[in-house]
Amino acid sequence: MLKILLSGACGRMGRQVAALAEDAQAEIVAGVDVHADGDQKFPVYPSFSLVREEARVIVDFSRPEALPALLAYAKAHGLPVVLAATGYNEDDLASIREAAKEIAVFRSANMSLGVHVLRMLARQAAQLLPGYDIEIIEKHHNQKIDAPSGTALMLYDAVSTPQTVPIFGRSGRTQKREKNEIGIHAIRGGTVPGEHEVGFYGPSEVVTITHSAQDRSIFARGALSAAHFIAAQAPGTYDMEDLAQDMLKG
Numbered sequence: 001m002l003k004i005l006l007s008g009a010c011g012r013m014g015r016q017v018a019a020l021a022e023d024a025q026a027e028i029v030a031g032v033d034v035h036a037d038g039d040q041k042f043p044v045y046p047s048f049s050l051v052r053e054e055a056r057v058i059v060d061f062s063r064p065e066a067l068p069a070l071l072a073y074a075k076a077h078g079l080p081v082v083l084a085a086t087g088y089n090e091d092d093l094a095s096i097r098e099a100a101k102e103i104a105v106f107r108s109a110n111m112s113l114g115v116h117v118l119r120m121l122a123r124q125a126a127q128l129l130p131g132y133d134i135e136i137i138e139k140h141h142n143q144k145i146d147a148p149s150g151t152a153l154m155l156y157d158a159v160s161t162p163q164t165v166p167i168f169g170r171s172g173r174t175q176k177r178e179k180n181e182i183g184i185h186a187i188r189g190g191t192v193p194g195e196h197e198v199g200f201y202g203p204s205e206v207v208t209i210t211h212s213a214q215d216r217s218i219f220a221r222g223a224l225s226a227a228h229f230i231a232a233q234a235p236g237t238y239d240m241e242d243l244a245q246d247m248l249k250g
């Protein structure tokens with residue numbers, strides 16, 4: 001059993017990780033959460049300085065504000081970390097790079113393995129279908145604030161070249177599509193947890209590759225896989241690409 005210290009333990013994602021840990025051969029030995037509510041099966045502390053349990057890795061689904069204390073604790077105890085929180089600023093990213101000189105750090109804004117398979121397939125398709133028009137469509141529930149999703153932008157990075165230009169929706173445009181455009185379109189409605197489609201539109205054929213999230217447990221499962229992976233790594237920064245390559249090696 002991989003012993004995990006879970007940061008953000010009382011949040012929506014923290015609870016998912018705790019619920020799925022056992023199935024993933026992991027045990028949450030303790031949690032850290034500024035709003036510890038006492039209804040977890042493991043002790044939850046309001047700060048890292050109070051943790052006494054020994055863990056093998058830290059998994060974080062809290063907020064960027066937790067980062068300084070989390071990295072200080074991880075460095076002091078030589079613990080690898082999985083950073084799943086989003087919204088880090090440039091200073092945060094610099095401190096993550098600095099910490100990665102001493103400890104192994106896994107970070108991804110999207111912990112779903114399936115999304116990363118979509119990314120890898122889309123990248124290959126873009127190479128195999130040169131000249132095809134590429135359009136990315138993402139769909140999310142009506143409570144999502146930002147558009148397009150960070151994952152749509154990640155997919156854009158996977159299929160674009162230095163010559164490509166992103167076009168966010170086509171409203172107001174009065175010219176035909178240029179060859180170097182990639183359209184990115186956001187749909188908002190209902191309770192859709194998240195859908196991403198990369199379409200390749202060529203002469204007389206269309207290839208579409210789609211990922212549909214059915215609930216948020218996919219991020220928890222991915223983070224638990226990342227925890228097993230990072231526990232065995234040397235200091236440095238790692239992401240889903242490294243995990244996928246490791247899985248392909250068998």
Ligand SMILES: NC(=O)c1ccc[n+]([C@@H]2O[C@H](COP(=O)([O-])OP(=O)(O)OC[C@H]3O[C@@H](n4cnc5c(N)ncnc54)[C@H](O)[C@@H]3O)[C@@H](O)[C@H]2O)c1
Binds near residue numbers: 085
């Ligand atoms: N990487 C991914 O795939 C992925 C997927 C889903 C969510 N997220 C991110 O994970 C984070 C958590 O998401 P959520 O939906 O569970 O949010 P949430 O608000 O339900 O949970 C966050 C938890 O962190 C705690 N917290 C806040 N500040 C803290 C601090 N300084 N120290 C310790 N704990 C602190 C809160 O009390 C709360 O219990 C967000 O940043 C979200 O964007 C990432």
